[in-house]
Amino acid sequence: MTRQKQTFSDASLPRPSDSAVPDRFKERIGDLFDTWADVRSRNAGLSAYYDMKNLLKDLGISIPEGMLSVNCTVGWCKKAVDARAVRSVFDGYVFEGREDAALNALVKENRLRTLYNQACRSSLVHGVAAFTVMRGRAGQPAAMVRAYSANQFCCLWDKDAGRIGCGIVCADVDADGRARKYVAHFPEAVLTFERGESGQWSCSEEGNPMGRPLMEVLIFDPDLDRPLGHSLITPELQGIVDKAMRDVLRMEVGAEFFTYPQxxxxxxxxxxxxxxxxxxxxxxxxxxxxxxxxxxxxxxxxxxxxxxxxxxxxxxxxxxxxxxxxxxxFSPGSADNFTRVFENDAQRFSGATNVPLAQLGVMSSTYTSSDALGAANDPLILAVEEMNRDNGDVMEEVARMIMAVAGGVPIGELSDEQKSVQACWKDPSMPTISARADGWTKLAAADQSIVGTRVWYEELGLSQAKIDRIEAEKRRMGAIDAMNSIAKSLREAGAR
Known part of the structure; x- marks a missing residue:
């Protein structure tokens, strides 16, 4: 059992003792923990901005000392991350346009749609998140998928293979929040380190026939220099939020003087x-x-x-x-100046993230029509579409690992159909049902055969449960019509 909220520090993530690490893995294990320690403070800082727990950076010039304890939280970093994540909706897998019942069952049992949403948010915050696929224990799915934030795992990139070379995750902690179990993934083996009650570490090794680590990373904004991506919460956004927090505090101070003029x-x-x-x-x-x-x-x-x-x-x-x-x-200062400065902060943040002002909680009167309001989302939608293309490759590799682990075969021995698995995404523009119906009605005018298919109903925005009910009703009504037709034929034959 893990704690609901865990802190990640050198004390909470102790290294396994050298005696517990097999000799051929010592160098890579050491590199993993060294890299983990190097990025730990950076990841903690990014988490603080997303969780709205970043501290006020006072310039020491104009803010009275007694006002520094005022809550001046600005949650724009969280809104920027959530605005993208909520539009990136993973919708399952298909094989050459057809669904596979066995894979769909594993997706549902692992709650993979929810796991993707959580991993997507984490990758936006830290630049990278991870999925692991392992054989399930008794009572678990045949292939068990888990997701980890950058606080909970570390990996090393293999440039020749074009994927991670190895990785390690914190799989469990004790009541004090200190790691007591790690799982390290290598192309040839999976190592499990466990800390006993006495504090001694033990290691168990299991062969990996897949030929690659059973870990796949979800990366945001990778490039050739940083294949493990960048955080959406850039130094520019952190600076804007820091300034906005000071402006909020100045507004509070100004409001005090406005309420009680000197x-x-x-x-x-x-x-x-x-x-x-x-x-x-x-x-x-x-x-x-x-x-x-x-x-x-x-x-x-x-x-x-x-x-x-x-x-x-x-x-x-x-x-x-x-x-x-x-x-x-004394004449009190006007609050309009503070309001205009805060709105300017929001405009800068909006321009840097493609998130419209209204979604940051700052109302604006610059939109002159509904079309203009919709157009304000276009840059954000394009960014999410690009992200979905990159994440689609990752989710397809996760599907191949799921099928390989569940089937007990190496990934290379999957069938051509299984290897051709495709990840599906919902429309990031999130149109209304009326807008969907209008567009697909026009398509149906050109091709009547698509009317009534599952794809037709999906694109209209109906949930899978409603589509199943519609299909069941159609089958029931078809059976009734067939029985009525048979009964009519029998009556006519008896009359002759």
Whole structure:
């Protein structure tokens, strides 16, 4: 059992002892843990921005020290990641246009659609996420698929093979959140490291007949220099969010001064806003003295200041020279300036991520029509389509591993049909049912044969459950019509 929320640090991810690592794997295991340690702080920082737990970066110039504890969270990084992930919807597999019942059952048992959604979000945050495929234990699917974030695994890239050469995952932790089980994937073997109650590590080795690590990585924005991808949360976005957090805090400070404008009193006596120190009394001359008779100065009272500030009527006596103190108020600053600066932050973030302002929670009046509003999503949709093409290759390789592990055969011995598996995706533009119906009605005018097929209903936006109900109703109605036709024929034959 793993904890609901685990911290990932050098202390929580201890290395297995050298004595527990087989000699031929020591170098690669050492490289994996060294690489893991190198990227750990970076991944933790990216997670903080996504989880909205990044700290305010104060410039130390204009923000009062007492205001630094104000909650000024800005969740734009999470919105940018979720805006892409929600449009990338994995919809199962097909073989040359046909579905396979056995693979569909494994997809459903592993909840692969949900796992993909989680892995997709993690790859957007850290640049990479991982799937592993292993034989299921008793009560589990024949092939068990698991997903891991970059906090939970590390891998080394094999440039010649064009995929990872090996990888290791944290498979379980103890009650204190420290790793007690690792699973390392190599082309020739799978190693399982377990830490016992005494703290000693043990290792079990299992041969891998697949000829490749049973791990596949989901990568966002890879290139030739960084094949394991980049995070969507770039330094540019982090800088914009840092500035937006300071602007939110400045808005809070400005709102305080706007609600309670600063006032001033010229020529007021000191005792107007002060009280005698504790334990002091007033002598016959009007001075405050302590228990030993020493004259002490009055102490400023915040309570008296606030009562004077909020009082409906403020009565001030003349001073000792007979002059009346002058009371005035400083003009409060306008909140419009803060609002415009914050909107500018949102516009910069929107331009950097292709996420429309409205999806960042900042309303804008720049859209003049529904068409313009829809066009604002076009860059985001194009980016998701590109991401789906890259992720499709990964999900197809995951499917081949699932079929190989479930069938107990190497991937190379799968049939040509199994190797041709294709990943399906829902339309990232997410059109309404009416828009779908309009488009597919026009297609049906050119080809009537597609009307009533499963593809027709899927593209109209109906769920698989509703399509199954429709197909069942059609079969039932077809059977009734056939029985009525037979009965009619029998009646006509009896009449003759």
């Amino acid at each position: 006032r001033y009193i010229l020529g007021a006596s000191d005792d107007l806003f002060s009280v005698p120190p504790e334990g002091c009394t007033e002598d016959e001359d009007g001075n405050f003295v302590d228990s030993e008779g020493n004259v002490v100065q009055p102490v400023a009272s915040e309570v008296k200041k606030m009562r004077a500030y909020l009082g409906a009527m403020l009565a001030i006596s003349r001073d000792e020279n007979g002059d009346v103190p002058q009371v005035g108020q």
